[in-house]
Amino acid sequence: MTINRPNDRHAINSELMGELISMIEKIEQGSTRAMVFTGAGDTYFIGGADGIEMMQCNPEEARAFSSRIQRLFDRMEASPLILVAAINGLCFGGGYEFALACDLRVASEDARIGLPEVKVGLIPGGGGTQRLPRLVGYGRAMEMILSGRLHKGTEAARMGLVNLAVKPDDLTAGVERLLKPILRQPQYALSLAKRAVHASRSEPLEEGLKTESEQFSHCFDHSFFPDLMRQQLREGALETTADTAALIGDKDQ
Numbered sequence: 001m002t003i004n005r006p007n008d009r010h011a012i013n014s015e016l017m018g019e020l021i022s023m024i025e026k027i028e029q030g031s032t033r034a035m036v037f038t039g040a041g042d043t044y045f046i047g048g049a050d051g052i053e054m055m056q057c058n059p060e061e062a063r064a065f066s067s068r069i070q071r072l073f074d075r076m077e078a079s080p081l082i083l084v085a086a087i088n089g090l091c092f093g094g095g096y097e098f099a100l101a102c103d104l105r106v107a108s109e110d111a112r113i114g115l116p117e118v119k120v121g122l123i124p125g126g127g128g129t130q131r132l133p134r135l136v137g138y139g140r141a142m143e144m145i146l147s148g149r150l151h152k153g154t155e156a157a158r159m160g161l162v163n164l165a166v167k168p169d170d171l172t173a174g175v176e177r178l179l180k181p182i183l184r185q186p187q188y189a190l191s192l193a194k195r196a197v198h199a200s201r202s203e204p205l206e207e208g209l210k211t212e213s214e215q216f217s218h219c220f221d222h223s224f225f226p227d228l229m230r231q232q233l234r235e236g237a238l239e240t241t242a243d244t245a246a247l248i249g250d251k252d253q
Contacts, residue, residue, distance in 0.1 A: 004040035009047025017072045038086040045087045046095030066125035073101035080191035097126035105162035106174045107153035116148035134201045
């Protein structure tokens with residue numbers, strides 16, 4: 001999916017929020033396993049939330065706008081699809097909050113990434129103050145948000161802001177390299193694992209463990225694992241479950 005609002009840096013406004021949710025829901029009904037988001041052209045990925053819309057807000061309208069964009073990002077996290085941000089240019093404010101709501105992030109080495117809202121008298125309002133500390137830790141997130149500094153793609157990868165940084169012309173290949181070992185796995189397992197991992201960010205450990213057990217149990221709604229065990233038994237290759245996982249891993253290399 002390409003974000004294309006060329007006259008406003010591909011910024012996120014209320015109309016685009018609705019279009020994104022509708023598109024995600026539509027694609028979830030088909031056989032697609034992953035969605036990759038990028039920005040049209042090579043200058044911007046997403047250049048924040050729409051400043052023209054926000055400048056007209058009073059405090060209550062600003063609260064509603066923040067809640068609206070947070071709902072979009074919450075919906076993205078809840079999707080069973082694997083969502084990837086292919087960051088091909090400037091990615092700041094609401095644009096990086098959008099990337100944080102994706103499961104994986106690949107950036108061009110010359111992309112610039114961060115949360116500079118304090119520089120214009122704002123704070124992140126699309127979940128950045130909550131998701132960034134969970135991604136890179138409290139101290140680093142606090143420094144980034146208070147300074148408003150933008151980081152190039154290579155530095156962002158070293159800091160853990162993105163999973164991978166690649167040459168600008170290699171962005172598509174980088175996404176494919178990141179997704180290749182993931183999309184070999186059963187889709188239901190990816191979706192359940194995604195749900196369990198998200199619980200680690202939003203729930204205390206005890207509740208997160210309960211969520212993990214619940215999602216683990218749903219693996220047995222499917223026949224993939226027992227069918228695999230039966231196949232391994234027939235082939236005489238099964239010693240332990242861990243050994244089987246290692247064998248599968250070797251085949252994937």
